[in-house]
Amino acid sequence: MSQSTDKHLPADNATNQHRRWLPHPALSLFMWVLWLLMVNEFSAGHIVLGAILAWLIPFLTHAFWPEATRLHKPLLATRFVLMVLWDIVIANGVLAVRILGPSKKLQPAFMTLPLDIKEDFTITVLASTISLTPGTVSADLSVDRSALLIHVLHVDDIDASIAELKQRYEKPLKEIFECS
Numbered sequence: 001m002s003q004s005t006d007k008h009l010p011a012d013n014a015t016n017q018h019r020r021w022l023p024h025p026a027l028s029l030f031m032w033v034l035w036l037l038m039v040n041e042f043s044a045g046h047i048v049l050g051a052i053l054a055w056l057i058p059f060l061t062h063a064f065w066p067e068a069t070r071l072h073k074p075l076l077a078t079r080f081v082l083m084v085l086w087d088i089v090i091a092n093g094v095l096a097v098r099i100l101g102p103s104k105k106l107q108p109a110f111m112t113l114p115l116d117i118k119e120d121f122t123i124t125v126l127a128s129t130i131s132l133t134p135g136t137v138s139a140d141l142s143v144d145r146s147a148l149l150i151h152v153l154h155v156d157d158i159d160a161s162i163a164e165l166k167q168r169y170e171k172p173l174k175e176i177f178e179c180s
Helices: 010-021 025-039 044-064 074-100 120-132 158-176
Strands: 109-114 136-141 147-152
Touching: 025 044, 074 120, 074 158, 109 158, 120 136, 120 147, 120 158
Parallel strands: none
Antiparallel strands: 109 147, 136 147
């Protein structure tokens, strides 16, 4: 019998019961504190109303939330985030020079990035990472989820840019989330 359906595992059953009635405890706590800060009044009515809303909203919307994704390599994820932040800083400088500099010749283009990843969450992280970097925006995902259409404000070599995106962003994400 699988662990989730075994009736002889009270701890697991208690966890499932807890998750069913309080699906996102950290979110509920955050919403309750945020409510109290927003109303700026710590009366009994506001405390109770905030608690009810902080429980009710996650409870009602739980079915629409995606399953939690596990980081398989948190150290690599930290390095990835720092690299993306660095790329954003550098891209801002390059873009400013390209736009404000003496040679204002931009070569905008759409390019198609073939995807090796198939998981929705990982594709979303990749598309968001690309869009966060100044001068690029993820414009569309193919119906079969095999390619991402990207608009680039300036590109000299589309093939080299695609290879760089795959190596710099997609490859680490595959490792971080252990994608197939």
